[in-house]
Amino acid sequence: MKTRAVRLYGESDLRLEEFDMGELKDDEILMELITDSVCMSTYKESIQGAKHQRVNDDISEHPIIVGHEFAGIIREVGAKWKDKYQVGTKYTMQPAINIKGSMAAIGYSYEYCGGAATFIKVPPIVMEKDCLLPFDENSAFFEASLAEPMSCIIGAFHSMYHSERGVYEHKMGIVEGGKSALLASCGPMGLGAISYMLNCDRKPSLLVITDIDEVRLKRASELFTEEYAKERGVEIHFVNTAKVDDPVKTLRDLTGGTGFDDVSVYAPVRPVIEMADEILGFDGCLNFFAGPVDPKLSAMFNFFDVHYKMHHLVGSSGGNTDDMKECLKLAGEGRLDPAVMITHIGGIDAQIDTILNLPKIPGGKKLMYLGKNLELTAIEDFEEKGKTDDRFKELAKITKEHNGLWSKEAEDYLLANF
Structure with missing residues (x-):
């Protein structure tokens, strides 16, 4: 054989x-x-x-x-x-x-x-x-x-969580109808994440995509147009953070000043991680998705906001079998x-x-x-x-x-x- x-x-x-x-x-x-x-x-x-x-x-x-x-x-x-x-x-x-x-x-x-x-x-x-x-x-x-890499993306969103002050129970997943941001997310895995967030059963109402590569950002905006997102009940924005004077203010302003419920980081870069921390809203969840090569990668994280604003951090690597099954189902239905x-x-x-x-x-x-x-x-x-x-x-x-x-x-x- x-x-x-x-x-x-x-x-x-x-x-x-x-x-x-x-x-x-x-x-x-x-x-x-x-x-x-x-x-x-x-x-x-x-x-x-x-x-x-x-x-x-x-x-x-x-x-x-x-x-x-x-x-x-x-x-x-x-x-x-x-x-x-x-x-x-x-x-x-x-x-x-x-x-x-x-x-x-x-x-x-x-x-x-x-x-x-x-x-x-x-x-x-x-x-x-x-x-x-x-x-x-x-x-x-x-x-x-591609169900395997997509399952890693799906697993990341399933691993995010939220809670209420004084209630000791984690509610798994992104906030349905909430405000989400995907940072440095116009590479292949980021595009997969955009596709999933616009087509899954638990969508945000606002989705902001950032990158510093104008070509990649333009391509993403062509694949996922404002009309495409609107048909799915999502307001979408694409921001080149290298071309704005104050990226944190620009991103927070898109939320009406509240900050984001869910922020995912798709590049293992300290400034991107710190930007994610700064744009979180109350009970905001930061998912560090990007796999770093540097075992000593570190970044600043605001622990005042951890204590008083219930900010929290998760990391995810890989998906499970149920995540793959979800991807195969969505792809088979033509939704992904x-x-x-x-x-x-x-x-x-x-x-x-x-x-x-x-x-x-x-x-x-x-x-x-x-x-x-x-x-x-x-x-x-x-x-x-x-x-x-x-x-x-x-x-x-x-x-x-x-x-x-x-x-x-x-x-x-x-x-x-x-």
Whole structure:
């Protein structure tokens, strides 16, 4: 049983290899993978090798398959699971399988199970923990791939909380109909957060988006127009905080001077964190979402307001299985479009260079089609490539019809023609 996969052997030592995984056991499932989106966590894991807390110490002898944002089709089911899983059905996976006393996760710790592969053997622990998740047969594979990063966003909003003075009970989630701000949030994860906040069941009445990159901010405002937000009952504003004299005053003025109920920070930058603190209102919750590389990152936080104005801080990293299920449901209903996160597509042969150079590649999510050999290509470059390749000419046409975004139509065309 052969597969083609990207495996990690050591620090920055990734290899694309074809190898035999052995026979399928009765308690395993064979999946053909179609898509895998590349996460910054995979970059961090790849440069750290065995030093990473989730990576096994013996990867030089037993390399692991990287990647954890994937979707595919079940091709063979071991006898133990015949009554629950059917051949030919579409599935994605919750990689954080939550084994007590272990940091093991899919894409970090398993020899034959990870996202950067044409075929994988799903270990029994995944099924036992109910981490193999079906998605709508009419949904695109890329939507299911992005359910994992979207679940991190969803989990962040679920982790925020509020309370009443003298009542010792936390009310989980953002304030429904409240005032929310997403700071430094026009990158891929920030765009996913905007999409979720405008389409979930617990929306704010006011949503303010900030960034200092005018190009990214303009693109976000084109994807999520005032009209689009208004149709969903939300007043939306986009602010370039680098172009205003007093960003804190500008942002607080948008709330009528009350400050925000919920503020999320999407860049691990001290001034952004401190700005978030300063714009909180009474019982305001600050969510530090951005994952820092610097273990000594710190910032000032007003403890007078913690004491007298009930300000509080939460941090979140990753989502749970229910968060992924929520994303898959919303995407299947057409209420959530994870495509806003994608800026590049490629094939499995482009995966190593993409992973190792990820911080240097501009744009959002890089989506890889695992059964294809295809250099990493920005969606905005389709038209230029289309001058010499009719397939990219057609992809340029399709993406233009979808507001410059990747889509199921584009995916279907790629799978059929590349």
